[in-house]
Every structure is written in structure tokens, then in C-alpha cells.
Amino acid sequence: MRTQVAIIGAGPAGLFLGHLLKQAGVDAVILERKDRDYVEGRVRAGVLEQITVDLMERLGLGERMRREGLVHGGTNLASDGEVFRIDMAELTGGSTVMVYGQQEVMKDLFDAAEARGVNIVFDADQVRPHDIDTDKPYVTWRKDGVEQRLDCDFIAGCDGYHGVSRAAIPADVLKTFERVYPFGWLGILTEAPPCDHELIYSNHERGFALASMRSPTRSRYYLQCSLDDRIEDWPDERFWDEISIRLGPDAASRIVRAPSFEKSIAPLRSFVTEPMRHGRLFLAGDAAHIVPPTGAKGMNLAVSDVVMLSEALSEYFQEGSAAGIDGYSARALARVWKAERFSWWFTSLTHRFPDRDGFDRKMQIAELDYIKGSRAAQVTLAENYVGLPLV
Template identity: 55%
Template sequence: MKTQVVIIGAGPSGLLLGQLLHNAGISNIVLERQTPEHVLGRIRAGVLESGTVDLLREAGVSERMDAEGLVHEGVEFLVDGQRIPVPLKELTGGKTVMVYGQTEVTQDLMDARRATDAVSMYGVSNVQLFDVKSDSPYVTFEKQGETYRIDCDYIAGCDGFHGVSRKAIPAQVTQEYERVYPFGWLGLLSDTPPVNHELIYAHHERGFVLCSQRSLTRSRYYLQVPLSDNVEAWPDERFWDELKQRLPQELAEKLVTGHSLEKSIAPLRSYVVEPMQYGNLFLVGDAAHIVPPTGAKGLNLAASDVNYLYRILKKVYHEGRTDLLETYSPMALRRVWKGERFSWFMTNLLHDFAGMNAFDRKMQQADREYYLKSRAGLTTIAENYVGLAFESVE
């Protein structure tokens, strides 16, 4: 087989890149080790930055998102029992976020690709990358007992933190940066109406809380828990009781509880690998960086990478601008590190850390008072939350 771009991974970043390239007349093949059903079974983010929304519209996959997604003009913080609204639209000159689940984004992208002649191959194994530093890279894989080879011009590694793409770059070439946080998020998804019309990020002496949503009838709640906890120790009744204890009375009384559709504990980490490019291999999304979910940046940073790589490859094929290829990693990383900083900042602002001394607690309190009680501080949060502007690819 032969194509222009091989995309490894059929999550939202791989499918979005594939759709944009296909629309631009650039051939590509998507490889995925899991089944489509397994990919759609991953419960992930639900807050889309304005730039991500625009990119999905540009890809022609926004019809259902625009019809069913919930536009949010604000977000709310809850600190020391005080509810603090952050008017995103007002503070950012009109920008908003869209609440629309990653599962729905992935489904829309799958449906759009299925409607084209673009090739997606699921259930592949033993994917290997060869000659990525040359002008003739290729990928081999196995499917149903047969071995296949795809010759290509470029490879996009959209296969996540545990994928093969990053591992294809020699260790001596890369620099890894990581912070592991000493707690996890216990998440519960339920078919219950959200407790508040805006998302709530809360700091409480018992631990952090996020009241999120997927629709007007489906809610997603998170509790900060020790990493030593396990899901079996948290039956639904215990989860709801703990959530009520961390919310003010007026919200606890409004909370509608119900059977959990999904429940899991996610560890939190910050991770970046540099560079994000090696020869004609480009890392995209979780293959290159992980953020704690506090800033709602995971899917959005992946979409940012897609934006840059798509626009560069479009100029390569349409204008012969191969000089732009080497700009991908530095350009993507500039936005990645800003997203990492915001996620790190939000995590430190709203969580209690084991072993915090008196000085650290005072500094954390000072940050909360400044950022949440001054217009300048709220504007900084709002600008980062709705998403910083993309650089131009020229």
C-alpha cells in the first residue's frame, strides 16, 4: 500500500487530522489497534475551546455539535463557601466554550470518514515504523494473521501515551518533563440533570470537586481522592454523600442523584516530550504531552497540534513549502507549554497536597484571593480557559 500520510491512532486527534487532510486532497490511512466500539467506549473530556470548535467546523463535522452542544459563556469557582462566577464571554471579547463530549466528537469524525473513500483499519497489531529520518518512511503492521506495509511521505503519531510512535524516536534524542500528582480524580457519569447551569470548580477542605456535564440530562462529577483508593470502595451512595458534603447547602439540596453509568479513578500527571518531531514522524496529542484534567486542555491541546500539522502539510503539498516542516515542533510546543502551565496552575490552585507546609498554604490562599477576586486575575483564567489563539502558519 502507498499513501501520503499514515496516521497511527483513531482517537479524535487522528480522525480529525485525517478528515482535514482528506478534505484538502491529501491521501491518508488511519491505523488503530482497537475496535471502533472500544475507541468510543473511552470516557473523556467534554469542554471544547473556541479554536477546537472552529477546527471541527472547518473539518465539516460540526452539524451535530452545533445542534446538540451547549455553549457556555461562563464558568464558576467555589472557594471558602463563596461562589465566584467567571464571565468568559465578557472577559475575552466574546469567546465561549462548548460542552460536547469527546465520545460524541469521535463518533462524528468516524461517521464523516465512513462517508468518504478514506481508509481506516481497525484491529491492527505489531505496528512498526521504519526509516522515519529518510524521505521514504514506511509502516508495517499485522491484521488477521497477515503482514502489511504502507509506504508514505509522513507519519503522524496520534496513538497516545502508550503508543508506538514516541518509542520510535531514539531516547538520546528526546527530553522528557514530568510531574506526577499525589492524588487522583474519582469520576462518575450519570443520566441526571446538572446541578448548575455552568461548570463548577471547587476547593474544599475535604478535597477538590468538579461539577461538569455532557448535556442537559447527563452529568459528570469528580472528587479528589487518594491514589490508594479503588473504585470498589466507592459505591454510588457513598459518592453522592461525599459530593454533597463538599458542596454548599443550596447546591447539595438541588443535586439529583442516580445510578452511575461509568465510574473510575484517574491519576493526574503533567508530561511533555521534546521535540515533537523526528525526521518525517510527527507526534500529536497524548503521544507527546499529558495534562491533568483540571484545565480542560487534553483534547484541546491535541486539536492544537492537529491544527498546526494540518496547515503545514497542506502548504507542503499545495505550495511545496517543505521548509515549514521543521517549524511544527517548536510551534506546537509553545502552545503545549502554555496549556501545561494553565493545567498545573489550576491543579495547584484548587487541590490540597499532602505535606503542604504553612507557607505553601498561605501562598495558595494568596493565589486564590488574587486570581478569583480581581478582574485581572479572572481575565487571565478566562483567556486560558477559552483557549489562546493559534499562531499563523506562514
């Protein structure tokens, strides 16, 4: 088999890239270790930046999103139960975000891939990139016990933090930067209306809380918890009691205490690897960077990566210019680090850190109070939240 671009991973980065290359007339094959049901079923983020919404429209995938997604022109911050709203649309000249779950995005991408002939190989086991330092790279994998080989011009590593692509870059080339946070997020899904029509990010003396949603009838809530906590430590009744305290009486009065049907604990980390290109191998999405979920940047960063990468690859194959692929890593990392900064700042503003004292707590409260009274501070928050433009 031969193709122009071999894409490892059929998560958001890999599928969006496959669609973009198909639209540009560039041949690509996507190799995925799992089956479609597994990939599509993973519970992930649900807030889309304007750049992601625009890309869904550009790819002709926006019909269901427009019908079922929830447009948010603002978001809410709370300090010990006192809530104030950030009017993102007014502060940014009309930019908004869309609440539309990653599972729904993946369904749209998979359905369209099948209809449009985007080539995906599922159940591709033991995927390995080879000869990335040469002009004849290739990828191998096993399917049904048989070794397969795909020759290509370039390889796009879109296989996530635990994938094989980043590991293929020599250790003396790769630099990694990481911040591991000393807490996790306990999240639940419930079939009940959300307590507010927009998100509420709450800083409370007992810890962070987030009221979110997936639809008008499905709520998503999070609590900051210890990394030593277990799901069994948090029966529904305890969860509802705690989040009611942290969100404050006004929001708590609107919470519908329905049974949870999904409950999980996720650790938080910031992670970036440089460069995002080595030889004929490019990294995109979680293979190159991880952000804490505060601010909902994960999938949106993957989208900005592959928009840049697809532009660079299209320029190479259509115009014979290597300028785009040579500049991809620096261009992508410039936006990645800005998103990492925002996610780190927002996490630091809203969470309780075990090694911080009363002074640090007072600083958080003072900064939240400053944001509440400063239009300039609100503009900065809003323009980062809705997503910085591609440059």
C-alpha cells in the same frame, strides 16, 4: 500500499488530522489497533475550546454539536463552598466553550470519515514505524495474521501516551519532562440533571471537587481521591455525601442523587516530550504530551497540534515548501507549554497536596480571593480557559 501520510492512531488527533488532510487533497491512511466501538466508547473529556468548535464547523461536522452541545459563557470557582462566577464571554470579548463529550465528537468524526472516504484500517495489530530517518519511511502491521506494509512520505504518530510512535525516536534525541501528582480523580456519570448550568471547580479543605455535565440530563462529577483508593471504597452514597460537602450547601441542594452508571479513578500527570518531530515522524496529541484534566486541555491540545501539522503537510505537498514541517515542533510546543502551565497552575490552586501545610492552604485561599476581586486576574484565567489562539 502507498500513501503520502501514514497516521498511527484513530483517536481525536488521528481522526481530525485525517479529515484535515482529506479536505486539503493530501492522501492519508489511518491505522488503528482497536475497532471503532472501542475507540468511540472511551469516556473522556467534554469541554471544547473555541478552536475545536471552529474546526468542527470548518470540517462541516458542527450540525449535531450545535443542536446538542451546551455553550458555556462562564465557569464557577468555589472556596470552601463559597461560589463565584468567571464571566468568560465578557472578559474575552465573546469567547465561550462548548460542553460536548469526546465520545460525541468521535462519533461525528467516524460517521463523516465513512461518508467521505477517509481511509481507516481497524484492528491493525503490532503497528511499527520504520526508517523514519530516511526519505522513504514505511509502517508495518498485522491484520488477520497477515503482515501488511504501507510506504509513505511522512508518518504522524497520533497513538497516545502508550503508543509505539514516541518509542521510535532515538533515546538520545528525545527529552521528556514530567510531573506526577500525588492524587487521582474519582469520576462518576449519572443520568440526572446537573446541579448547575455551568461547571463548578471547588477548592475545599477536604480536597478538590468538580461538578460538570455531558447534557441537560447527564451529570459528570469528580472528587480528588488518594491513589490508594479503589472504586469499591466509594459506593454511591459515600460519593454523594462527600461531593455535597466539598461543593457547598448551595450546589449540594441541587444535586440529584441518581445511581451512577460509570465510575473510574484516573491518576493525574503533566508530561511533555521534545521534539515533536524526528526525521519523517511527527508526534501529535497524547503521544507528545499529557495534561491533568483540570482546565480540560487534553483533546483541545491534540486539535491545535493537528491543525498546525496539517497546515505544514499541505504546504509541503502543495507548494513544495518544508518551512512548515521544519517549524512544526517549535510552533506546537510553544502552545503546549502554555497549556501545561495553565493546567498545572489550576491544579495547584484547587487541589490539596499531602506534603503541603497550613501556609500553603492559606496561599490558595488568598489567591482565590484575589481572583474573585481582580478583573485582570479573571481575564488571565478566562483567556486561558477558552483557549489561547494559534500563532
